[in-house]
Amino acid sequence: MRVVVDLSRCQGYAQCAFLAPDAFRMHGEEALMYAPNPDDAQRGQVLRAAAACPLQAILVDRLEERDAPVGTSPS
């Protein structure tokens, strides 16, 4: 699956790193590093992380998103 985080918007709240630690990691105190194309096995985790981001900074591929919860990505 494909993911991109708008890091200009992200404020390092680390919710995503908590919910999907294989795909999102904090680097130092507040910088976020993420896997842009994580394994499909991480799909559920990544979608939950995207839904939980308070800044809606995580965009997940719409083409694969059919079973995603509503409002998982910014429009």
Next chain:
Amino acid sequence: MSSAHTLQRFKRDGRVVIVGASLAGLRAAEALRGEGFTGSLTMIGDELGEPYDRPPLSKQVLTGWVPAGGTTLPRRCDIDAEWLLGVPADGLDLAADQVRLADGRRIPFDRMLIATGVRARPWPVEEEAALDGVFVVRTREDADGLQRAIAAGPSRVLIIGAGFTGSEIASVCRERGLPVTVAELGPAPLVGGLGAMIGEVAADMQRAHGVDLRCGVRVTRLEGDAHGRLRRAHFSDGGTVDAEVAVVALGGIRNTEWLRDSGLAVGVWGVACDAGCRAFDLNGLVTDDIFVAGDVARSPNPVYEYRFISLEHWANAVEQAEIAAHNMVSTQADRWPHLSIPAFWSIQFGVNIKSVGVPTYADEVVVAQGSVSDRRFVAAYGYQGRVTAAVSFNNAKWLDHYRRLIETAAPFPPPCPTPDQPVDAKPVPVDFPGPTLLAQGATVVVTGHDPGGRRVTAVRQGR
């Protein structure tokens, strides 16, 4: 294409061509479909494969976490486009409304978007640039090659240029335990983008992490061995360093050569356009059918006194793409201006560096909160007594506050928003190096004039 009726027809079955199939190109295509454009859409790109994201190339990819091929961008929708990939556009015929491809094909359009971005500035001496072990980082292939080279554990990595990309790569190499030398012509790292005061902080940060930082020197020659492998670099101060890998991080060159004879206002700082992303022609007249977005665009910003500004910022590419797409399918009355405040981020040496505004548009800078020695602070930039930009080191949550100060032209220096007033809260001159240095490595440039630009001659037509 003025009446609402013609516009409706264009939206239904017009032809749009997008040149440059990367971040800005893809986002514009998605926005066009999102706005209800159902006509034909052609994406022209000289790279092969689907659009991918570049910022992870100098971060996640070089650490070895993510493979270079693994940064493909997500899609917001199916754009239903015809993709012409692996072949560059090499001309634009405005009279015939056609894009020329390098293989001779001509692609007709009703409206087109220029999103050709920038490419890495190569090492200027060709034989030296061709040495095994010499890299630039702009594409997936570049990052893949460099990742392999540093994974092999070279005896030393030399980074030429300490702008954002060079500094990020130095940071990753240190994280991987490699000996690193950074050579910078300016007085400090990041100085072209953020000025002398932050430059000093960045220099301390590099040295604290074991980087052999050499400022105020030019690399004069890259020396190879009999097998064409990089061995050594020579500096203008007479010094040398032995290195097996060198990364040339001297900024970008805008991909505008293909537009040279198009009649558009094109120069080293990009394609000039209005705040609605419509390209200007050579005479400064706005075109109605040619749009520009992303790193290749150079547009006036009302917040900065309508000065033309060229940005190499991810968020700017996304925003301009959406505005260009909207304006392409709207009447004059419904068009949007691009009024947002520029924003940029970088991750290096464990520190989250973020900026809002245009730091190069400043005469003074002040530590507005936090502490420089803790590497946790915000610096505010001011021009003639008003706030024009801010940069945070591990303090990003405050940037929205500064964005509002910039938008409202708040007085500089701004009051500290928290009780913990910093000790060094005295404005100092911002001190940027001259334009030649700025062109190499800064990611935002206020482009008053084009040093390499051609002059326009006023010619009276007729009679």
